[in-house]
Amino acid sequence: MARQNKSNELAEMLRFRITSGQLQHGEQLEAIPKLAKRYETTVATVSKALESLEQAGYVERFSGKGVFVREKQNCRLALVMDADSYNPSSVSFLPIIFNELEHKCREENWSYELFFSVNDRQTAQNFLLKLAQNAFDAVLICSRWLAENSAEIFCDKPVFPIGIYPYKELDYSVSFDLYRMVYNAVVELDRLGCRQIALIDSNKDLTWSKIPDAASKGYADALKSIGQLRNPRLHIRVPISQQGGCAAFSELIRNNELSRPFGIISVDSMVTLGVIQTALISGLRISEDVIIATHANRGCGAAQFTVPILKYEYAINIHMDRIAKMIKQHGKGKDPAPGIDLLAPEKKVLIPQETLLTAESLR
Numbered sequence: 001m002a003r004q005n006k007s008n009e010l011a012e013m014l015r016f017r018i019t020s021g022q023l024q025h026g027e028q029l030e031a032i033p034k035l036a037k038r039y040e041t042t043v044a045t046v047s048k049a050l051e052s053l054e055q056a057g058y059v060e061r062f063s064g065k066g067v068f069v070r071e072k073q074n075c076r077l078a079l080v081m082d083a084d085s086y087n088p089s090s091v092s093f094l095p096i097i098f099n100e101l102e103h104k105c106r107e108e109n110w111s112y113e114l115f116f117s118v119n120d121r122q123t124a125q126n127f128l129l130k131l132a133q134n135a136f137d138a139v140l141i142c143s144r145w146l147a148e149n150s151a152e153i154f155c156d157k158p159v160f161p162i163g164i165y166p167y168k169e170l171d172y173s174v175s176f177d178l179y180r181m182v183y184n185a186v187v188e189l190d191r192l193g194c195r196q197i198a199l200i201d202s203n204k205d206l207t208w209s210k211i212p213d214a215a216s217k218g219y220a221d222a223l224k225s226i227g228q229l230r231n232p233r234l235h236i237r238v239p240i241s242q243q244g245g246c247a248a249f250s251e252l253i254r255n256n257e258l259s260r261p262f263g264i265i266s267v268d269s270m271v272t273l274g275v276i277q278t279a280l281i282s283g284l285r286i287s288e289d290v291i292i293a294t295h296a297n298r299g300c301g302a303a304q305f306t307v308p309i310l311k312y313e314y315a316i317n318i319h320m321d322r323i324a325k326m327i328k329q330h331g332k333g334k335d336p337a338p339g340i341d342l343l344a345p346e347k348k349v350l351i352p353q354e355t356l357l358t359a360e361s362l363r
Helices: 003-019 032-038 043-055 094-108 125-132 144-148 150-154 178-191 214-225 242-255 269-281 316-331 353-362
Strands: 059-062 066-069 075-081 110-115 138-142 160-163 172-176 197-202 235-238 262-266 290-297 309-314 339-343 346-350
Touching: 003 043, 032 043, 043 059, 043 110, 075 094, 075 125, 075 316, 094 110, 094 316, 110 125, 138 144, 138 316, 144 150, 160 316, 172 178, 172 316, 178 197, 178 214, 178 262, 178 290, 178 309, 197 214, 197 242, 235 242, 242 262, 242 269, 262 269, 269 290, 316 339
Parallel strands: 075 110, 075 138, 138 160, 160 172, 172 339, 197 235, 197 262, 262 290, 290 309
Antiparallel strands: 059 066, 309 346
16 A cells, blocks of 8 residues: 555544544654554654644644644634646745644634645545545635535535635635726726726636636726726736736737836736836836736735835735634534625735826826
């Protein structure tokens, strides 16, 4: 048997001994070499199993003392992700989610377990096995396959499923209010004197989402509110990557006669990096010739811009707080109202004061 499967089996056996009360809170486990001998396996396999249990919140290690059973958790979570979770548009988002999840679990005395690359029933087997064993109280879903099959999978389970993204099959999810971000950005760029405002949007398939066209709707509604007609050549959809941003900006300056300052809204900080790079290479001045408004995940390395910019930040700690609030309500038998809990963007103005003053004087 592969070491990974053996360590999973051992972790499950130890987890059962803990949840069934055979191992009590505060009780010390045998030393790793003794556990390896008892279960006829290797020290490496035991270490891997204990690492899994520690991550899930069942045990804790103390240097020089050993491994001890943790206090019983108030809530047991699973975070289930598919392979698409690791695309460029999410790579900066997920590490922050992991950190916030761990922080929240420690704060609330919850446990969690991660399941990666859950794309179909075959890759979901480990998760489905534990779900059948009632190992979880709530499941955080970042897997399109799991969301699409949630009615069947969770129909007879006492589990509360919540979408990390606004999957249309789920009753409950938490998401960034992209409509409001784009709408507010258009209004702000207009206030700063931009007579042409472009939107660089994602070309991803969003048919799984309850709000697939949030950005384009926010853009159209905001342009209408400021009396501008929508120009299709100023709405560009590209892959979420730095290269996508470069291509989008190149297309904008190639196909349009741009007035200055020219406004650009980007729905992702990776795209924004490409926009900035291409604008500078083209000899344009950021905040004077081009004013950029972008979505950004707070704490994300890709969103630490070194040029003047308008950031509409998404606070992932608040995302996790909202999820925790839903879970607590469910635990008390008071389910929250079904729907998407949309998080409002927080504007961070990183535009030089002289640009703001000039814009005001032109109005």
